[in-house]
Amino acid sequence: MRSLGMIPVLPAFSGNIPKGILRLYPKANVTRLGPWAHFNCSFSCSYILDPRDPLFLQIGSLYLSQVVKQFGTDHIYNTDTFNEMTPPSSDPAYLSAVSRSVFASMTSADPQAVWLMQGWLFFSNTTFWQPAQIKALLHGVPLGRMIVLDLFAETEPIFFYTESFYGQPFIWCMLQNFGGNSGFFGTVESVNSGPFKARDFPNSTLVGVGMTPEGIEQNPVMFELMSELAWRKEPVNLAKWASLYALRRYGSAEDSLAAAWRILFSSVYNCTVPHYRNHNHSPLVRRPSFHMNSGLWYEPADLFKAWKLIMEVAPAHMSKETFRYDLVDVTRQALQILVSSFYQDVAEAFQTQQLPELLTAGGVLVYDLLPELNSLLSSDANFLLGTWLEQARALGLDEKEAELYDMNARNQLTLWGPNGEILDYASKEWGGLIEDYYAQRWGLFVQTLVECLDRGQPFKQDAFDQAAFQVEKGFIYNGRRYPTKPQGDTYEIARRIFLKYYPQALKRL
Helix, strand or coil, X not given: CHHHCCCCCEECCCCEECCCHHHHCCCCCEEECCCCCCCCCCCCCCEEECCCCHHHHHHHHHHHHHHHHHHCCCCEEECCCCCCCCCCCCCHHHHHHHHXXXXXXXXXXXXXXXXXXXXXXXXXXXXXXXXXXXXXXXHCCCCCCEEEEECCCCCCCCHHHCHHHHCCCEEEEECCCCCCCCCCCCEHHHHHHHHHHHXXXXXXXXXXXXXXXCCCCCCHHHHHHHHHHCCCCCCCCHHHHHHHHHHHHHCCCCHHHHHHHHHHHCCCCECCCCCCCCCCCCHHHCCCCCCCCCCXXXXXXXXXXXXXXXXXXXXXXXXXHHHHHHHHHHHHHHHHHHHXXXXXXXXXXXXXXXXXXXXXXXXXXXXXXXXXXXXXXXXCHHHEHHHHHHHHHCCCCCHHHHHHHHHHHHHHHCCCCCCCCCCCCCCCCCECHHHHHHHHHHHHHHHHHHHHHHHCCCCCHHHHHHHHHHHXXXXXXXXXXXXXXXXXXXXXXXHHHHHHHHHHHHHCC
16 A cells, blocks of 8 residues: 555544453443344443553553554554444543544554544434534544545535534545445545535635445446546536546547537436435335335436437447446436336336236236346456355365355345345445346245235235345355356347337436
8 A cells, every 4th residue: 555655544442342351350441332233142242341440551552553564554553433323322521532532542652643534423423423422522622633525425525514514624525335236326526626615614624525435346437536636726617527437438539429418418317306315215125015205316317318329329339348338337326217107117016906917017027127237247257146155265265264245245135134124225236137037036026926916815925025134145055156257148138128118218208
């Protein structure tokens, strides 16, 4: 990192300790936190050593000195003691003492230490973190010796209501993505203007801009825009920038490609819904029910228009990997919209007890649309489940460990926990995953509805959820090795899908 001009940030002691320490230090001031994100206490409920306990300074100093000995230091350290965890007291004196003690554990090992802290906690628990509490935590550290990451600033800027973090330096960050989810998304207007608003804010303590996504292998245009803005003195002309992006990305001045990107920038990449979080809510990647979120922040017609423009010029550009990626991605997005539309047909047919219509809509969804999507994704190396799983397996030292890593890699994409504690949080639209996970759930849903209508029985969500869980768990343990190389001709598959589904897409607008 240093050879590339990057400043490494080293981990400091956060206070999280194993329960076993209490055997050695039974008088230590330790608090056990509550469960996190529906996990029971065998997976959460951390033990936190009170930073005011002398043992905190002892452990923190010893730990950090070993880290520095191993890696050297550039004097920047990160720790997030209360990230998505509620402190045991809201007393400002307590919170100030906590941050003062945490910082002391850093400076005891490195007198030049600067604490880099995520500002997410102030957003994730606004009930607890009122102005007095925020200020107390921040002012426990000398001004200038802490840098706060305004983690989700394009949507939920914290600097705005904390008087620029009450004097502590901060970095304006674009989060953009939760869970590494597939799916087009962006907030280009906010990203384009946000850093400059932060810079011009009264008494601003802005010291930089950054990117803090939970996953990066999607929506490359957003990361390119944000990277470029770091070098700009003022916002860009978004329409012009989108046109030039098409030129840079494909090496082509084709008017249709520039027009397609201008449309995408003014629609799907310009979410202006207040407080919107980019989790892919599409029914495609969620466990089926009658209460699914199929709402969009953009007009589907705009996406279909861009899809047509890109498809029309595809033959001349298939030699470019960037174009092939975008052709797959825009077609994937179009089919994602259509899944929602067919889902609505299925739901309406069931609720009006129209079995033929249910069989038709459900049949198209399960036996054609989803298989076509799987074929499309399987034709490009960037959309393969097999690559993800084989990378995990390669880390194993023997076959048993490889199987464990394979299981965990699958679990992280799907159940995220033994019982679906964060179900589908990290959903991906990949070849193999569509076929053996999402399509299987949808097939079970449609089959269940058909049986309910045929037998004159009501649909019971709880019973379906239990059956779906067996399908989900079955995928995790199916033992199948998935392809790591693309299969099929991307253009021919995309063209077949377009000719089949574009007319339907227009009818469904």
